[in-house]
Amino acid sequence: MKRRNWFLLGIYGLVVIVNVLSWYMPCFGDRMRQSVFQVTQYVQGYISSIVTFSLGEFLLLFAVILLTGAFVLLLTGLCKKTAAIFKKGRGKICGDITENSKRSGFEIFCRRYFYSLSWIIGVVSVVMSVNCFVLYHCSSFQDNYMPTVKRDYTVGELAILRDYVVRQCNELAQELKRDEDGYLVYEGDLNRRGILEMKRMGETYPLFGGYYPMPKKFTFSGFFSQQYMLGYYFPFTMEANYNDVMYIANVPVTICHELSHVKGFIYEDDANFIGYLACTSSEDPFFRYSGYLSVLDYLNRDLYESLDRSFETYQTYEQCSALVERDNVFLTKEAWAAVESRAVLDTETVRQASHTFLQTNLQINGIEEGTASYGKVVEQLLTYYDGVLY
Numbered sequence: 001m002k003r004r005n006w007f008l009l010g011i012y013g014l015v016v017i018v019n020v021l022s023w024y025m026p027c028f029g030d031r032m033r034q035s036v037f038q039v040t041q042y043v044q045g046y047i048s049s050i051v052t053f054s055l056g057e058f059l060l061l062f063a064v065i066l067l068t069g070a071f072v073l074l075l076t077g078l079c080k081k082t083a084a085i086f087k088k089g090r091g092k093i094c095g096d097i098t099e100n101s102k103r104s105g106f107e108i109f110c111r112r113y114f115y116s117l118s119w120i121i122g123v124v125s126v127v128m129s130v131n132c133f134v135l136y137h138c139s140s141f142q143d144n145y146m147p148t149v150k151r152d153y154t155v156g157e158l159a160i161l162r163d164y165v166v167r168q169c170n171e172l173a174q175e176l177k178r179d180e181d182g183y184l185v186y187e188g189d190l191n192r193r194g195i196l197e198m199k200r201m202g203e204t205y206p207l208f209g210g211y212y213p214m215p216k217k218f219t220f221s222g223f224f225s226q227q228y229m230l231g232y233y234f235p236f237t238m239e240a241n242y243n244d245v246m247y248i249a250n251v252p253v254t255i256c257h258e259l260s261h262v263k264g265f266i267y268e269d270d271a272n273f274i275g276y277l278a279c280t281s282s283e284d285p286f287f288r289y290s291g292y293l294s295v296l297d298y299l300n301r302d303l304y305e306s307l308d309r310s311f312e313t314y315q316t317y318e319q320c321s322a323l324v325e326r327d328n329v330f331l332t333k334e335a336w337a338a339v340e341s342r343a344v345l346d347t348e349t350v351r352q353a354s355h356t357f358l359q360t361n362l363q364i365n366g367i368e369e370g371t372a373s374y375g376k377v378v379e380q381l382l383t384y385y386d387g388v389l390y
């Protein structure tokens with residue numbers, strides 16, 4: 001076997017070893033996050049920051065093209081073999097010299113194509129293992145920086161927390177600048193402010209210190225809107241991307257959420273909580289509002305469920321103002337209309353496919369609850385405010 005083939009096998013072997021160790025050796029993931037990941041985070045983040053567009057989106061598109069090409073080549077090769085067998089079965093000569101030459105050229109091209117593809121998959125697998133898969137087996141934010149409270153919280157305590165967040169939202173909604181249609185506006189640089197807030201987090205929580213790549217808008221925000229996707233962390237480019245079609249109230253906390261992934265906190269409930277902390281502790285009222293809004297639906301849902309879905313009882317608690325209700329949306333009606341008018345695929349089909357992919361990806365990486373784990377941020381909030389609000 002050629003040396004380069006041994007090297008390729010070594011890459012795949014390394015991928016297996018790294019992932020097995022992360023699953024069965026609890027400290028391995030944390031050591032990787034504090035060593036190798038720090039290097040890849042800086043190098044890849046710096047390289048991807050050279051371009052202003054979302055490099056990860058185009059690499060995904062390139063991957064789709066490569067895999068489609070592989071499928072076409074496999075199908076073509078199968079058809080050629082079937083045709084050759086059919087001709088032989090009828091006693092005919094399998095092509096002249098020219099046809100054999102063409103077939104030989106096709107086979108050479110296929111071998112080179114799939115060999116190159118195996119290298120690409122190998123390299124991507126290493127990057128994804130270090131920047132994503134291993135991180136699912138690291139200690140959480142709560143393990144690192146929050147006390148473990150071994151008790152169940154009461155409905156009353158949940159209600160106190162939820163009412164506190166509602167009051168913050170109601171107060172901040174009246175302070176912020178709006179346009180003539182009543183929609184929020186922000187005149188500063190959301191990207192730079194988001195990085196500033198995350199670096200400030202590093203003063204209290206050391207793992208958030210250091211370099212951050214500049215957050216980027218999705219190039220195809222309309223398509224990601226159909227997936228109900230606020231933002232995305234691309235492990236193979238170390239990019240924190242966000243949807244710029246969504247309502248602007250979602251942007252600050254989404255930026256901080258995705259930047260927390262860049263620092264190695266891959267759990268969605270962790271990222272939700274980190275985004276909340278970064279925003280609500282900010283001096284900027286727009287960021288604080290975005291942070292409080294981000295957990296409002298989770299708290300409302302949990303309280304409603306805890307009250308046995310009694311709407312009458314739920315109504316006795318603090319209620320959101322009309323402004324907060326208006327701001328607590330993913331997309332405005334106008335934005336949705338624009339997305340639907342340009343959509344190539346049906347939104348419900350895209351949403352279901354995206355949900356299935358996310359659910360499967362989380363469960364494969366050991367998150368049994370799947371997307372339901374996003375709501376576990378409420379548990380972290382209850383612990384965080386224990387001794388403060390109740």
